Amino acid sequence: MNTASKLLTLDDLYKMVAHIYSEQNAHRPASATFAHFVEVCGMLTVHARSKKREGINFMDSLCKALGWYFPLLAKFKVSSVEEIIFRKYPNVCPYCRRRPHEDFICKTTQGTAKTVDHIALRAEREKNANNRPLGISDWQAMFQRIYPRSLDDARASRSTLGLFEELGELAEAVRVFDRYPKYFAGEVADVFSYLMGLANEHMLLEQQSDKSFNLENELIKRYPGLCVQCGCLVCVCPLVPESTVGRMAKELDVSDIEHLFSMQHDEFSQQSRGISALVLEKLGGYSGVIEQFPFDRGDTNKALVLLCLRVADVVQATDSLIADSLRATAIKIGAAATYPGSKRPQTQIESLVKSVRETMGRLTPELQSATGTDGKSLEETVARAASPKTQILMILSNPRGSKRLDLGREQKAVQDAITRGRARDSVKLDTRNAATADDLRRALLDGDYQILHFSGHGDLESLLFTTEAGKQAATPIDAFGTILKQHPTVTCLILNACDSMSSLNNPIADYTIGMDSSVDDEAAIEFSRGFYDAVAAGRDIEYSIEEGKASCESKGLKIPVKVLKK
Numbered sequence: 226m227n228t229a230s231k232l233l234t235l236d237d238l239y240k241m242v243a244h245i246y247s248e249q250n251a252h253r254p255a256s257a258t259f260a261h262f263v264e265v266c267g268m269l270t271v272h273a274r275s276k277k278r279e280g281i282n283f284m285d286s287l288c289k290a291l292g293w294y295f296p297l298l299a300k301f302k303v304s305s306v307e308e309i310i311f312r313k314y315p316n317v318c319p320y321c322r323r324r325p326h327e328d329f330i331c332k333t334t335q336g337t338a339k340t341v342d343h344i345a346l347r348a349e350r351e352k353n354a355n356n357r358p359l360g361i362s363d364w365q366a367m368f369q370r371i372y373p374r375s376l377d378d379a380r381a382s383r384s385t386l387g388l389f390e391e392l393g394e395l396a397e398a399v400r401v402f403d404r405y406p407k408y409f410a411g412e413v414a415d416v417f418s419y420l421m422g423l424a425n426e427h428m429l430l431e432q433q434s435d436k437s438f439n440l441e442n443e444l445i446k447r448y449p450g451l452c453v454q455c456g457c458l459v460c461v462c463p464l465v466p467e468s469t470v471g472r473m474a475k476e477l478d479v480s481d482i483e484h485l486f487s488m489q490h491d492e493f494s495q496q497s498r499g500i501s502a503l504v505l506e507k508l509g510g511y512s513g514v515i516e517q518f519p520f521d522r523g524d525t526n527k528a529l530v531l532l533c534l535r536v537a538d539v540v541q542a543t544d545s546l547i548a549d550s551l552r553a554t555a556i557k558i559g560a561a562a563t564y565p566g567s568k569r570p571q572t573q574i575e576s577l578v579k580s581v582r583e584t585m586g587r588l589t590p591e592l593q594s595a596t597g598t599d600g601k602s603l604e605e606t607v608a609r610a611a612s613p614k615t616q617i618l619m620i621l622s623n624p625r626g627s628k629r630l631d632l633g634r635e636q637k638a639v640q641d642a643i644t645r646g647r648a649r650d651s652v653k654l655d656t657r658n659a660a661t662a663d664d665l666r667r668a669l670l671d672g673d674y675q676i677l678h679f680s681g682h683g684d685l686e687s688l689l690f691t692t693e694a695g696k697q698a699a700t701p702i703d704a705f706g707t708i709l710k711q712h713p714t715v716t717c718l719i720l721n722a723c724d725s726m727s728s729l730n731n732p733i734a735d736y737t738i739g740m741d742s743s744v745d746d747e748a749a750i751e752f753s754r755g756f757y758d759a760v761a762a763g764r765d766i767e768y769s770i771e772e773g774k775a776s777c778e779s780k781g782l783k784i785p786v787k788v789l790k791k
Contacts, residue, residue, distance in 0.1 A: 362439060
């Protein structure tokens with residue numbers, strides 16, 4: 226058999242191109258393959274814009290778009306591109322089921338609850354099964370029969386605009402594919418229809434200049450059964466070839482690029498929360514957004530319930546009627562809870578929120594102070610309850626004359642652990658460098674910390690702080706007990722210093738963690754890294770302690786950790 230004369234079907238082209246880039250595709254997430262497809266579709270604007278790009282012409286761009294369309298389908302394990310396209314376009318428009326389609330019928334069909342009559346469309350597919358196109362040029366011709374293009378369409382960039390609308394819809398289908406794969410099946414067919422529309426518009430422009438083109442010939446010229454860049458049957462080019470960088474995006478020449486990508490997460494998060502509060506206030510608080518605010522789900526619902534119950538417990542002895550009212554309201558708010566993304570309308574929520582607001586307003590100044598609601602709006606109180614933070618105070622001290630410790634690297638390890646953790650928004654780190662004993666005391670007065678972490682030098686009886694002159698000042702470890710009596714929010718004390726726990730037998734905080742003998746600088750850093758990796762992942766203190774030990778052991782470091790619990 227003369228294989229050179231064999232007709233190449235659309236599926237043949239799909240399998241060939243997808244195989245060439247199979248190894249590359251295996252190392253990319255689906256989102257990256259889709260992003261690259263969108264990138265090359267952006268090159269198709271040369272068909273519509275007077276602005277030309279150097280080294281890019283329409284036919285190169287169209288073939289490259291198909292060259293990424295096929296691997297995208299392979300990424301989602303599509304078995305037959307012909308089947309997925311003909312399922313929606315069985316020789317007719319899927320909306321009006323006509324060929325050529327009738328614009329008026331399509332426009333009156335679209336926009337209703339049911340845009341496609343699936344039973345009727347399946348019947349069309351069965352009726353036209355023997356007339357399914359084969360080669361890619363046949364598919365191009367089929368779409369020209371369904372959606373005839375004219376020179377006016379080509380000049381108005383009809384298909385270019387339609388393609389980018391469909392890319393947005395395909396993006397959604399890619400995003401929800403794991404749960405709703407049927408959307409993907411429909412949207413990839415729509416994208417293909419517009420790629421064929423572009424081919425047909427280009428064909429008309431070429432004919433006007435007494436030229437012609439064959440899409441299959443153009444495609445296989447660029448994908449001749451191997452990668453034309455590396456010459457291999459299965460591409461081994463770098464995942465990001467240097468030649469493709471800057472093809473679409475243009476570099477911004479700046480002298481100091483680092484500061485553009487150096488967001489401080491804690492500062493950014495704090496500022497964004499303040500802005501959110503200002504916006505909510507600008508809209509009139511909860512009352513101004515009652516119809517769309519999710520009081521029936523998530524953190525806000527939980528915070529409202531807990532607020533009502535907490536205030537009820539405080540005011541019970543003083544005003545049992547208010548306490549009972551708040552508990553009843555809490556039950557009703559909790560009963561309204563549903564799952565995120567639900568379309569269920571909120572019921573009675575406006576009156577419930579109004580009831581909570583009025584009840585809080587009736588509290589005496591003494592009760593408002595006792596419940597922590599004095600001087601705060603309901604929105605502020607709920608926002609704080611909805612986003613509780615684990616606040617960490619890190620005290621670093623390496624006074625002059627003591628052995629040099631790499632405290633800067635430990636601080637960075639802790640900050641990096643918190644920044645990358647999935648629960649990072651609920652963790653806040655404050656640091657005091659070259660800290661004096663007064664720095665510790667004043668910092669505790671300024672914030673409600675849950676974890677107090679000291680890193681520096683210690684011995685059996687004391688820890689070394691820095692004086693205002695930069696010299697050493699020994700502070701008895703017992704003094705921490707006296708200091709923390711004033712700050713009951715501190716439930717975890719970490720003394721990351723040599724011998725800090727050697728003579729300590731009674732816990733100072735709920736969890737008192739320290740070193741039972743001398744500790745290597747590297748081990749101290751790794752323990753902190755592992756401990757805060759776990760904290761920033763939302764784990765409890767006991768789990769975090771074990772994670773700190775595991776971090777040391779995984780690097781062959783010994784850590785003499787001692788833990789005392791109340």
